[in-house]
Amino acid sequence: MQWILLVAVLFLAPSRPAPPASHLFVSCGDGSLHSVALVNGLPGDSVVSLDLGEPLRFLATHPSLPIVYALGSEHLMAVRWNQASATFETLGKALVGISGTHVALDPSARWALVASYGEGAVSCLPISAEGLPQAAVGRMGGSEDKRLTRAHQVCWHPGGELAYVPALGADQVAILSVDPKSGALTWAGAAAVAAGSGPRHMALHPSQPWAFVLGEHSSTITSFTLQEEGKRWSRRGQTSNLSEGFTESGxxxxxxxxxxxxxxxxxxxxxxxxxxxxxxxxxxxxxxxxxxxxxxxxxxxxxxxxxxxxxxxxxxxxxxxxxxxxxxxxxxxxxxxxxxxxxxxxxxxxxx
CATH class of the missing domain: 2.40.128 (Lipocalin)
Structure with a gap:
């Protein structure tokens, strides 16, 4: 029912054209964060850079505040972007508790989930009303828990109380329940993919209960139908992501x-x-x-x-x-x- 209501809102809401992108945020392994201005959709000469002091992994943005979240090797860092003055301002940072690989905020921007490829774990950090990350309050996985081996990404369900984690080393997408009050993580199930495919990233369809999971090792896309408000997945099919006749390995x-x-x-x-x-x-x-x-x-x-x-x-x-x-x-x-x-x-x- 929750998914049906969300889809109904999407279709009944007034159609508003999305504003064009004005700049790119780019993170680098040397710890640098960049804003690259776009001119007619192409990267221009105006570039603003900031050194955040530790190797950067993935980025995320706040849904309503001008804040970019940069995931480093140890911290989740909040950086305000002032487009009018073309400046960055570091607002604060919080220890993640694990060596992070990917970060995603829930739809309400109350929680940030971080997946760790190396530790096979997921960590949950509160986000304040001002958009500042706080120290991690929830965690699942680790060396003794093989269900999240090589966790590579976090993808939130639109309802904000479920999260999906492609676990490349476990050949499954973990389904986690996130307590909206405490940030506690509990296991809610998993969706298996073909053995050896190595699920790396996934995408949810914006208006249909469909999920598409990208296999790193097999270069395939496995499609699923989500049922029971996203708690149960049914596999639908698989598509090769390689061109026809591609014969090279690796x-x-x-x-x-x-x-x-x-x-x-x-x-x-x-x-x-x-x-x-x-x-x-x-x-x-x-x-x-x-x-x-x-x-x-x-x-x-x-x-x-x-x-x-x-x-x-x-x-x-x-x-x-x-x-x-x-x-x-x-x-x-x-x-x-x-x-x-x-x-x-x-x-x-x-x-x-």
């Missing part, structure tokens, strides 16, 4: 996103394929490949979608560049010609 899929209108799914491969694929999502949730393009670099770890659906920005970690692709209304990817060279290996890119 290609690894890394990131996956769905367009804001729910019409297209995008998934990226690292080397040797180094490509991004756009899939049309059918009325039944089936995927149909529409286009495939080179990432324009090496080891594409993350990418960001334009809120208006006209661009894709791909962060190539080892070639240290962010490449821009155009995106048509039919899902066709094209060369845009715009790129930005980072000072160090890139860990994450967000568009705002």
């Amino acid at each position: 290609s690894r899929s890394s990131d996956i996103h769905i367009s804001a209108d729910g019409g297209f799914l995008f998934a990226v491969n690292r080397e040797p394929a180094n490509d991004l694929t756009a899939y049309a999502i059918g009325e039944d949730g089936a995927l149909r490949e529409v286009s495939r393009r080179s990432t324009g670099g090496i080891h594409a770890r993350t990418f960001a979608l334009d809120p208006q659906g006209e661009r894709v920005w791909i962060a190539n970690t080892r070639s240290k560049n962010v490449v821009t692709l155009t995106l048509s209304k039919t899902g066709e990817l094209g060369e845009a010609g715009g790129s930005w060279e980072a000072p160090a290996e890139i860990s994450c890119v967000l568009a705002r």
Whole structure:
């Protein structure tokens, strides 16, 4: 019922066009955070940088405040972005308690969940009304608990009381219940994927109870239907994320996103394929490949979608560049010609 009500709100709410992205947030392994201004959708010359003092992993943003959350090797750091003056301001930081890999805020921005690949664990940190992270209050997993082995991402259910964690080493997506008052984490089940596929990242459809899980080791996309308000998953099918006739070994899929209108799914491969694929999502949730393009670099770890659906920005970690692709209304990817060279290996890119 909860999911049905959320879908109803999405369809009944007045349609408002999303504002165009004005800049990219880019984090690097040397501890630097950057804001890169966009000019007609392409990276411009205006860049603001901040050294946060520890290697950075993934980024997240507050849903209503101008705050960027940078996950470092030990801390979750809150940074205010003032677009008018083009300045960063460090607001505060909190110990995560685990070596973090990925961070995500719940829809109400009361909690931040951090997944740890190395420790196979998830940590829960409160977020104050001012947007400041607090010390971790909940934790699950660890060396003795194999259910979260190589936890790679956190994805919140729209209701805000369930979270999904692709556990690459356990070949399953863990389903965790998050207490809305205390932040305590409890086990709520799991959705298994094919053995050896290595679930790395996932994406939820914005208006249908569908989940799509990207397998790093197998370069596949496994689709699920979510039932019982997201507590039970039923596997629907699997799609290869490699081009037809691809024969080279060692290609690894890394990131996956769905367009804001729910019409297209995008998934990226690292080397040797180094490509991004756009899939049309059918009325039944089936995927149909529409286009495939080179990432324009090496080891594409993350990418960001334009809120208006006209661009894709791909962060190539080892070639240290962010490449821009155009995106048509039919899902066709094209060369845009715009790129930005980072000072160090890139860990994450967000568009705002």
